[in-house]
Amino acid sequence: MAVHRNILVFSLVLLAPILAGIARTSTAATIAAGGYHTCAIGEAAGEMRCWGSGSYGKLANGSGPELDRAAPVAISSPIARWRSVAVGDSHACAIAASGAVYCWGYNGFGQLGDGTSITRPAPVAVVGLGSGVAQLSVGLNHSCALMHSGKVNCWGAGEFGRLGSGQVANQTTPGEVLTLTGAISVGAGAYHTCAAINDGSVKCWGRNGSGQIGDGSAVNRLTPVFTSITIAATEVAIGGYHGCARSAAGAVQCWGYNADGELGNGTTATSTVAVNVEGLASGATRLAAGIYHSCALTAGDILKCWGYNGYGQIGDGATGPAVVRPTSVVNLPIPVAEVTAGNDHTCVRASGNRIQCWGRALHGRTGVGNTATSPGYAQRPLAVSGLPAPAVKLSLRTNNACAVTVIGSASCWGNNESGQIGDGLALPHATFVYQAGPRDVADLSSGVRDIATGDLHACALKTNGTVWCWGSNIYGQLGDQTAIARRTPVQVIGIVNAVQIAAGIGFSCARTAVGGVWCWGFNTNGQLGNGTNTHSLQAVPAIGLGQDIVDLSLGNAFACAVRNDGKVLCWGSNTRGQLGDGTATARNVPTLVNDNFGIYAGIATGGEFSCGLTSAGQAKCWGYNDVGQLGDGSLMQRSTPAGVATLSSGVARLAAGQYHACALLSSGQLKCWGYNANYQLGDGTLVNRTQPVPAANVSGSIHSLALSGQSSCVVLADESSRCWGLNSAGQLGNGSIAANFAVPQEIAQWLRDDLIFRDDFEP
Known part of the structure; x- marks a missing residue:
């Protein structure tokens, strides 16, 4: 089993149609799972809600304490309607209905693209992108935008060359990825980035210590290089240290880090070249990659996942060792329209705007009313x-x-x-x-x-x-x-x-x-x-x-x-x-x-x-009186x-x-009066009481x-x-x-109002 770092990633987010010939099951990426939080956009009203870890303002609540939320909360923004969202480790970005791009959360490396390194608890406009953005993808501390022109712009942390600028310097505003044209899909990993090109090839750049560039080497790349895929790619999904691509016919290949079965080829051997995912020679319609696991939606709305499963993020009802080949997720509503994978959790949007999540519940990221950040x-x-x-x-x-x-x-x-x-x-x-x-x-x-x-x-x-x-x-x-x-x-x-x-x-x-x-x-x-x-x-x-x-x-x-x-x-x-x-x-x-x-x-x-x-x-x-209950x-x-x-x-x-x-x-x-080991007497102490004491904090x-x-x-x-x-x-x-979920669970009270998100856990 690999040693797992408490970092990131981030789902591929798509805005379709991007180019003709690319089949999509949904017209927008309206749900995105990140490292410690998740965001989604209401299908009817286009409003956005987020849940999970609130640190660095990544839930975009605007001000006040950075509280974790175990159910969806509205972001603080004058933007009424959103089209697409991408979530990373400690920041997120989204495309507004107008086509403008906004980001919020941690900004120590300039990953919000507003020209500063100031952390923002509410969305701020990304400088210089205009309204020509087709798709966003967010990595550990960097962000990328696929333009309708086929160009890709990236900003944020430049370490290992993940911005594709030929340099390793941070950029606080978007910069064009060098030598890259004709892109139709983009994915940002922990320290690297990849794009599918309209000729069927895939190019990657950035860190390559685990073969995540897929060019047969372990050499970092400051500008895009071709991967070794043998399928005509129409979509990429990039995890923490691995990547996957899908063809129009639904064939899937993956490359890079594989200690937990991220590549789905039946082994745990890391590969610097693309390998076939077992059982997915055809039929895959959508991909998602988390930091150490991957998922593919297949024909018949069957979702299959593989890779690290320590928190049940594979969704097969079990937790434990590496899942080295695609395994069907259980307990899902049908049909499934979207899938997204985060650090240690996975979510889908299904028919009727139903959202279900599973995996690690720490900080409330699964949205089913569970978080481990509060004491017991x-x-x-x-x-x-x-x-x-x-x-x-x-x-x-x-x-x-x-x-x-x-x-x-x-x-x-x-x-x-x-x-x-x-x-x-x-x-x-x-x-x-x-x-x-x-x-x-x-x-x-x-x-x-x-x-x-x-x-x-x-x-x-x-x-x-x-x-x-x-x-x-x-x-x-x-x-x-x-x-x-x-x-x-x-x-x-x-x-x-x-x-x-x-x-x-x-x-x-x-x-x-x-x-x-x-x-x-x-x-x-x-x-x-x-x-x-x-x-x-x-x-x-x-x-x-x-x-x-x-x-x-x-x-x-x-x-x-x-x-x-x-x-x-x-x-x-x-x-x-x-x-x-x-x-x-x-x-x-x-x-x-x-x-x-x-x-x-x-x-x-x-x-x-x-x-x-x-x-x-x-x-x-x-009766009994061992702790003063009489x-x-x-x-x-x-x-x-x-x-x-x-x-x-x-x-x-x-x-x-x-x-x-x-x-x-x-x-x-x-x-x-009586037992008080967990403050149940309400007097603010942990002292057992043999006589009645006032419950001090109850008002009204x-x-x-x-x-x-x-x-x-x-x-x-x-x-x-x-x-x-x-x-x-x-x-x-x-x-x-604190509770992890090994099978999908519907997020807390999601459908109380028809197709309208509600903040069910606000006092």
């Missing part, structure tokens, strides 16, 4: 972003979250290993895929009134009283009378009049309009409450509740319910005293909590503890209710997570709150949602998390 936690509340409408209810579990919106739709995000996001995403075997931005749950775009997340599944309650579940189903926790996992919702059999739902680890329950409770799924500890310890694939009634139930909550392996007379009954696992009956004995039928004087209005269960809200506004908790000032386990310190009155609402709890006071203040009136394993969320009165705490699986929904 949030110290302060961050906006949940990308929802189709404001949330009215949130539900959290350790690695997942779901929301019901004001329009009655359901969205989920976080860990999706069992399909618990419910968007129908087909995952590669044994690959954990995290979604750090909300995804629409399939078939639940309206009519949802309640939602609940379990450990690997989720359930939604519709306004018609039916319950629908999705995700893992090993124990029947989806209630559809099967043990088959579902990536989209299925209806729970026999529940038609539910008014509340709850989910635990491997089991689910619903409260009905007539006051009963029905449960299904895992039952080893009696958590279904039906007097047995047998798992159930369908809903069964919890027995012996006595009167109508007015509230319901599930812990890891137990359940609690509030009766209309104010009494609390719990059942299931009781190893930590979480049932509150004064014992540590598991119960497979509901059992009264031992609090003769307590009249309760609500219940909130954590992992292995419970908290109740009395009708007088007092908070009481019982809030009574001690670390003593309690098998009967104990008052939470300082909360003897004035509590309006309670919520419990795996190891912490929070109370919303009638004054509007939020107080939390709180409408509702929800807690998970080590995270917390609120919905504010202005209908915005804020989350803080652990974010290791994207469960905060703010577009941050």
